[in-house]
Amino acid sequence: MTDLPTSPFPALLVGLPILLATLSLFFSARVKALVGLTGCLLTAGLALIAFFEVTQRGTVIHILGGWEPPLGILLRMDSLAAVFIAMTAVVGFFISLYAWRYFRAQAATTGGFPLFWPLWLFLWAGLNGLFLSNDLFNLFVTIEVIGICAVALAVLSGKTGALFAGLRYLLAAIAGSMAYLFGVALLYGSTGTLDLGLLGQVLEPGTTTTFSLLVITLGLMIKMAGFPFHFWLPPAHSSALAPVSALLSALVVKGAFYILLRLWMEVFGVSITYAAGQLIGLAGAVAVIWGSWQAFMQTSLKLIVAHSSVAQLGYLLMIFPLLILAPGVTADSAEWLSPTWTAGVYQVIAHAFAKASFFLSAGLIIMALGHDRIESLRDLVGNMRITAMAISIAGVSLIGLPPSGGFMAKWMLLKGIFMSGQWWWAPVVLAGSLLTAGYVFMLLRLAFAPAREIGTFRPVPKSLEVLALLLALGSFLIVLPADYLIQFLESSEVFGSGIESILKGGAYGND
Amino acid sequence: MSVLIDIILAILAVYLALQSLLAPRLTQSVFLFFAFGLALALAWIRLGAVDVAITEAAIAAGFLGVLFLDALRDFSPRGSEKKENLEAVQNALPKNNTKSLLLPGMALMLGLGLFLLIALEAVWKIPDGGGLTAAAEALLPESGVEHPVTAVLLNFRAYDTWLEIGVILLGLLAVFAVGGIKIYRKPVMATQDPLLRQVILFFTPVLFLFGAFLLYIGKTGPGGAFQAAVLWGAIGILLHLGGRPVFSMIPRWLGQLLLTIGLGFFLILGFLFIAGGATLFEYPPAHAGVLILIVETMAAISIAAALTAIFANLNQMNEGPNEIESTN
Numbered sequence: 001m002t003d004l005p006t007s008p009f010p011a012l013l014v015g016l017p018i019l020l021a022t023l024s025l026f027f028s029a030r031v032k033a034l035v036g037l038t039g040c041l042l043t044a045g046l047a048l049i050a051f052f053e054v055t056q057r058g059t060v061i062h063i064l065g066g067w068e069p070p071l072g073i074l075l076r077m078d079s080l081a082a083v084f085i086a087m088t089a090v091v092g093f094f095i096s097l098y099a100w101r102y103f104r105a106q107a108a109t110t111g112g113f114p115l116f117w118p119l120w121l122f123l124w125a126g127l128n129g130l131f132l133s134n135d136l137f138n139l140f141v142t143i144e145v146i147g148i149c150a151v152a153l154a155v156l157s158g159k160t161g162a163l164f165a166g167l168r169y170l171l172a173a174i175a176g177s178m179a180y181l182f183g184v185a186l187l188y189g190s191t192g193t194l195d196l197g198l199l200g201q202v203l204e205p206g207t208t209t210t211f212s213l214l215v216i217t218l219g220l221m222i223k224m225a226g227f228p229f230h231f232w233l234p235p236a237h238s239s240a241l242a243p244v245s246a247l248l249s250a251l252v253v254k255g256a257f258y259i260l261l262r263l264w265m266e267v268f269g270v271s272i273t274y275a276a277g278q279l280i281g282l283a284g285a286v287a288v289i290w291g292s293w294q295a296f297m298q299t300s301l302k303l304i305v306a307h308s309s310v311a312q313l314g315y316l317l318m319i320f321p322l323l324i325l326a327p328g329v330t331a332d333s334a335e336w337l338s339p340t341w342t343a344g345v346y347q348v349i350a351h352a353f354a355k356a357s358f359f360l361s362a363g364l365i366i367m368a369l370g371h372d373r374i375e376s377l378r379d380l381v382g383n384m385r386i387t388a389m390a391i392s393i394a395g396v397s398l399i400g401l402p403p404s405g406g407f408m409a410k411w412m413l414l415k416g417i418f419m420s421g422q423w424w425w426a427p428v429v430l431a432g433s434l435l436t437a438g439y440v441f442m443l444l445r446l447a448f449a450p451a452r453e454i455g456t457f458r459p460v461p462k463s464l465e466v467l468a469l470l471l472a473l474g475s476f477l478i479v480l481p482a483d484y485l486i487q488f489l490e491s492s493e494v495f496g497s498g499i500e501s502i503l504k505g506g507a508y509g510n511d
Numbered sequence: 512m513s514v515l516i517d518i519i520l521a522i523l524a525v526y527l528a529l530q531s532l533l534a535p536r537l538t539q540s541v542f543l544f545f546a547f548g549l550a551l552a553l554a555w556i557r558l559g560a561v562d563v564a565i566t567e568a569a570i571a572a573g574f575l576g577v578l579f580l581d582a583l584r585d586f587s588p589r590g591s592e593k594k595e596n597l598e599a600v601q602n603a604l605p606k607n608n609t610k611s612l613l614l615p616g617m618a619l620m621l622g623l624g625l626f627l628l629i630a631l632e633a634v635w636k637i638p639d640g641g642g643l644t645a646a647a648e649a650l651l652p653e654s655g656v657e658h659p660v661t662a663v664l665l666n667f668r669a670y671d672t673w674l675e676i677g678v679i680l681l682g683l684l685a686v687f688a689v690g691g692i693k694i695y696r697k698p699v700m701a702t703q704d705p706l707l708r709q710v711i712l713f714f715t716p717v718l719f720l721f722g723a724f725l726l727y728i729g730k731t732g733p734g735g736a737f738q739a740a741v742l743w744g745a746i747g748i749l750l751h752l753g754g755r756p757v758f759s760m761i762p763r764w765l766g767q768l769l770l771t772i773g774l775g776f777f778l779i780l781g782f783l784f785i786a787g788g789a790t791l792f793e794y795p796p797a798h799a800g801v802l803i804l805i806v807e808t809m810a811a812i813s814i815a816a817a818l819t820a821i822f823a824n825l826n827q828m829n830e831g832p833n834e835i836e837s838t839n
Contacts, residue, residue: 011791015778018677022771022778026764064670066793071646071667115688122681129674141674148678152685163689182630189637211633 002068007060009050010075013085013128017043021121029114033100036117040096043124047089054082058491062132069195075132079492083345083485084131084258091250091352091471092124098360098467099243105367105461113156113241120247123149130255136184136194136267139259140177143223147173150252153244154236165235172222172232176256179219183212196266205270213268217280220263223256226280226317227287230310234294237309238302242363245302249309250356254348257316261344262494264320269499277324277499284317285428292435296442301362301372304439305355308398311432312351315413318425319344322416324499331498336419338496342486343412345495346478350405353475354394360468361390367464368457377443379451386465388447390472395440397475400433405478517557524550541579548572561733562660565725569741574818577748581825655799657731664735665803669792673781676774676810683770683817686824711753718746726811730800736773736807740814747819756823770820773813777806 020039024032054060059078068074077085099120103112126145133139151173155166184194190208193199203209220226225233233253237245264272291311298304322340331337364387365380366372381388397404400411410429417425478485489495527550531543548571555564647659647667654662664672722742729735747757758766780802781791789795794802 006790008785008790011781011785015782015791018774019778019782022680022775025771026767062790064791064793065666065668066790067650067667071643071650073668073670115684119681119684119688122677122684137668138671138674141671141678144678145674145681148681148685152681152688156688158689166689186633186637188642189634192642206636207629208633208636211629215630 002061002063002074004059004061004076005057006062007050007053007057007077008062009046009053009060010062010077010132011064012046013043013050013077013132014075014125016046017121017125017128021118021125024118024121029112032114032117033103033112036114036121037096037100039117039121040092040124043121044089044093044096047085047128050077051082051086051089054079055488059493061134069135070193070198073133073135073138074195076134077132078494079489080345080495081131083489084254084348085128087349087352088124088127088131088251090474091356092120092247094467094471094474095243095246095250095356095360096120098246098464101461101464101467102243102363102367105464116153116156116241116243119149119153119156123153123247123252127251127255131258134196136187136196136199138194140181140184143177143180143255143259146252146255147177147223150248154240154248156244157239157241159239161235162239165232165239168232169236172229176219176222176229179215179222181219183214183216183219186212186215196262199267200269203267203270209268209271213271213276216263217260220256220260221283224253224260224316225310225313227283227290227310227314230287230291230313233310234303234306237306237359238300242360242366245306245363246356246359249306249359250352253309253313254352257313257348265323265494265497265499272324272499274324274326277321281318281321281425284314284320285425287311287314287317288428288432289314289435292432292439296435296439298439299374301365301374301377301443302359304374304443305358305362308358308436308439309351309355311436312347312355312398315347315409315429315432316344318413318428319347319416321422321425322420323497329500331500334420334498336416337498338486338490339412339419340416341489341495342482343409343416345485345489346405346412346482347409349478350397350409350475353471353478354397354404354406357390357394357468357471357475358398360464360471361387361394364460364464364468367460370458374443374446376456377446378449380447382451383457384460384465386462386469387460390465390469391447392440392444393469393472394475395436395443397472399436399440403476403479405475408479408482513557520550520554520557524554537583541576541583544579545572545576548575562735562738565733565738566741569738574741574744574822577822578825581822653796653799655794655796655801655803656729658729658733660733661729661735661803661807665807666792666794666799669777669781672810673774673777673792676777676813679814679817680770680774683821683824686821690824707753711749711755714749715746718742718749722746722811722815726807727804729807730804736810737814739807740811740818743811743815744818744822747815748822751819751823758820758823766816766820769816770813773810776809780806 017039020035020042024035024039027035054077059076061077062075064073064075066072099116103110103116106112123146126142126149130139130142130146133142147170151166151170154169155162186208187199187203188194190206191199191202193202222229237248240248288311291307291309291314295304295307295311298307319340322336325331325334362372364384365377368384369376380391393404397406400406400409402411410433414426414429417423417429524547527543527547531540531547534540534543548567551571552564552568555561555567644659647663650667651657651659651662654666656662656665719742722739725734725742726736726739727734729738750757761769777792784793784795785791
């Protein structure tokens, strides 16, 4: 690991946003927004430069303090981390622009929420740090940073509903962190290392390893709102300010998923059984059905979108059972691993674009109507043409119709499911898509329906509508470089790998 | 004998934790929680982790205690308005309906008991002699300090510590986020109470010196930035309670500088190392000792400022919205 090329980019990706966030604290409200926006643009630019660095030089590392693991901490930017960082940069860039214009439009009545900027920059640094981290305890610190920022952002509006939801979110986040930390302590106690690479080599099956796998998975499931720990997500995401909802749904929950994926693939291979994969897949499948059904039943737009997040995150959990190979199957003969990984990565990216666009559009509708009850969406097409277009495009990607990124994700998932022979997941994917089509078309039907009364829509800034539309289009455009992206991802060690469960044996079930 | 002490401590800690949860009145809960914090601190000492023990005592029993007591004030039936608040809270709580809760409660207890047993087995099976203590000891001469804990916190894993300093600042930003943006309200009148005046006059220099001592001793023994910061934070809180809120008395930019210097200085230093061809937080070995002491001092100042500001802000929120509006 330590003989890989060194680069300063990983350290800058964490340091720069925090430097700018700290700097922005010194300025008055109006200037703070400008400094914050500039900071966001710089961070996004830096992330894209770092992405291209990885495409040129392959995996780069940064040995913090010059101390090599196991004593020190190592930042690693492989192609998987680079893709997640670039996604955060692109989606974050559009949300930042939107947030600046959105808050400025309301500054007279709300004060413009200047605290958004330092919190968002800290959050960005935390996300970058999480994607880059190669250390179990450092991952804990990054999820702490992310958790506090996310909760603070969620309550920024100061409304009673947001405060209640934020408190719930905080309690869930703390419970998740503590469970994760408990697992980290057990692993450190039994192996004496925190470095993911070294842990993967020295970890031995046994009760301690299995139990830490259990509590770490539990903690991360709470953090990513995996079923049945999704209860905090809909109220927290739906009651936040529009740009914040977009950040939380598009980016923050993906952080916990990323750690879960990395830890299962790189560290816990020795303890993971076929049944464990089936169990987490089942949680994902129930989330897809339950979340979509709940979304279908809601009557306010932001709650629909928030419940839809629960379902879309369920698809991410459904890739785990496919990555765990049945007894007797080796990773070389398992041809479905590559499509499954592609499905996972594309689901993350497509959902980030589509959901961000959806929440930003919902924010515009609230701006225009003063509320988001869906019966008032009548004649949205006549009044807010661009927003209606953004919602329908993002909705099509969420359903998974071609040629969207969502289609790519669901198609590859189905491909993986049939190639691996685990056909029982297929009806869930189809039912999920149907239910998603149900609530998206319900919204579109209202949007095209003739208005009952005239003049209920107040005008909103065109630029905001265009930003939401661009994000929606992004969920389609990401399909274009698919070949290149998958080729790039295959340079990562973890992409395309599987867990050969029976060969190593765990403490429970198959020893 | 020592096993007996350990067993008593373990039972005491669990007992106090349970009692704190089950106490019928909030005041009792809070004081039991202090006792629980102290029992934990003792447990850390028994485990040989003196650094953690000091931090535990200072944060859990000290700083959290102050915050809790302050929160208690909000629930005490002072004004009629507060009383209504309290009643509203109590009415919002589910009524005691023991029958319907019995079955799920028992199932939950059973599940938790099972979980605890497996957890105990998992902890039990950890092999001896793990950890990085040996590796840290071996590289200690190159770290610039003589105490392994300080070496790990400020040098080997400086990145984590830097992020944690950020977490404390974020805690303050989160308090701002919850309470709106009204920062640093003008002070209430300076205290007329002669006893409180004397206490402040006496404790301010003592706390300052003791904090500085802990900061400096961190180089060779248990102590360091976090412990010193709590003591310095206590100065800020005392002054605030005595009617001299630090952040209202100094210029705005100075307050912001105090809050951010720990995080900012550490980071800029790290960037300078990168510019010099090293990696983030890679001290030049010759100057490591001095740089670590400066970084620790800055960090202690910022953490102390953040703790003071967190207290000051929560304290203001309790005063009620009307007073805040009228004084601004």
